[in-house]
Amino acid sequence: MGISTWGNLRLQLQTGAPGIPLDLLDGWLNSRYEQVLEANDWQGLKYHTTVQSQAAYQSGTDTVTLTVGSATVTGAGTAWTSGQLGNIPRFYRPGDTVIYTASYVGPTQLTLDRPYEGNGIDAAGTVYRGSAYVLLQHIYALPSDVRTIVSCLDPVTNQPLHIFTKDQLDASAGPRTLVEDPVYAALYDDTNESSQPVYHQIEFFPPPLHARGFPLEYVHGGTFFNGSNTSASPLPWVSDSVLLYGARAEIALHLEQFNKAKGYEMKFAEELARLLRLEHWQKRPKRALGMTARFTRHRTQRATRALSRNWGPGQGGPN
Numbered sequence: 001m002g003i004s005t006w007g008n009l010r011l012q013l014q015t016g017a018p019g020i021p022l023d024l025l026d027g028w029l030n031s032r033y034e035q036v037l038e039a040n041d042w043q044g045l046k047y048h049t050t051v052q053s054q055a056a057y058q059s060g061t062d063t064v065t066l067t068v069g070s071a072t073v074t075g076a077g078t079a080w081t082s083g084q085l086g087n088i089p090r091f092y093r094p095g096d097t098v099i100y101t102a103s104y105v106g107p108t109q110l111t112l113d114r115p116y117e118g119n120g121i122d123a124a125g126t127v128y129r130g131s132a133y134v135l136l137q138h139i140y141a142l143p144s145d146v147r148t149i150v151s152c153l154d155p156v157t158n159q160p161l162h163i164f165t166k167d168q169l170d171a172s173a174g175p176r177t178l179v180e181d182p183v184y185a186a187l188y189d190d191t192n193e194s195s196q197p198v199y200h201q202i203e204f205f206p207p208p209l210h211a212r213g214f215p216l217e218y219v220h221g222g223t224f225f226n227g228s229n230t231s232a233s234p235l236p237w238v239s240d241s242v243l244l245y246g247a248r249a250e251i252a253l254h255l256e257q258f259n260k261a262k263g264y265e266m267k268f269a270e271e272l273a274r275l276l277r278l279e280h281w282q283k284r285p286k287r288a289l290g291m292t293a294r295f296t297r298h299r300t301q302r303a304t305r306a307l308s309r310n311w312g313p314g315q316g317g318p319n
Helices: 006-016 020-036 166-173 240-254 260-285 293-308
Strands: 046-052 065-066 073-077 090-092 101-108 110-111 128-131 135-138 140-143 146-152 162-165 185-188 200-205 213-220
Touching: 006 020, 006 185, 020 240, 146 162, 146 185, 146 200, 162 166, 166 185, 166 200, 185 213, 240 260
Parallel strands: 162 185
Antiparallel strands: 046 213, 065 073, 065 128, 073 110, 090 101, 090 135, 101 110, 140 200, 146 213, 185 200
């Protein structure tokens, strides 16, 4: 199995092919690594985590004052804390169809991400005093190695949530102004795929009413070589050989050494097939050990004789 770092793998290739630009070597290592990861539904890529939701807050005796055209929210009877708002807090006034992102300022003040719009036709300066309000969080950060979600379970029913794309959820869910137990989830990125690392997020709909842990199974994206993370390594179950054979095949093609490239390509395929066989063997159901019938059939015969002689259980009976 793989034990080498990316830097060590590149050094082995560089030693055997002096003069090849490092960016080519790095690209060939990554392309073969991706080829291995795409070759199978590897168990080694299945990871588990728990997404902890933040309980929504629906005002009781406390209220807020909002002014159309102003991003300031002033509380009456509030005692807001940064922890209460969660990591990505959302704010809305019941009756509105617009949801805002709120920043914590103090126990009686929040700042919205844009000026309050009211009901959409209110004149600037219109004041809403003594309004009820809701604080919620429906988007949560995931580990940066998430490639895609396998399943996300409802922690109460243990049933999987329906997984949508963000576009599908946006098209069907509408405003996120109803807090309830989530039924749907969507996975999306909050940075461009070309920017590393990629921080993924999950959105629940409806936004969670309760603080609960949602069990999540996902496919690990693997750590690719970016040219500077030389101390990082491929996944441990990916052998050094499969990456080196593949990259050396690419080097030979680059140098127009076609027979050598064919040989390395065959070795790459053989090593990948070995990894696939090992994966298949590990996935086989384990059989319980037991004695064959020729060692145990006498027990049935003895029990049958005992019953015919009216032996009961206990001393003197069959065993």
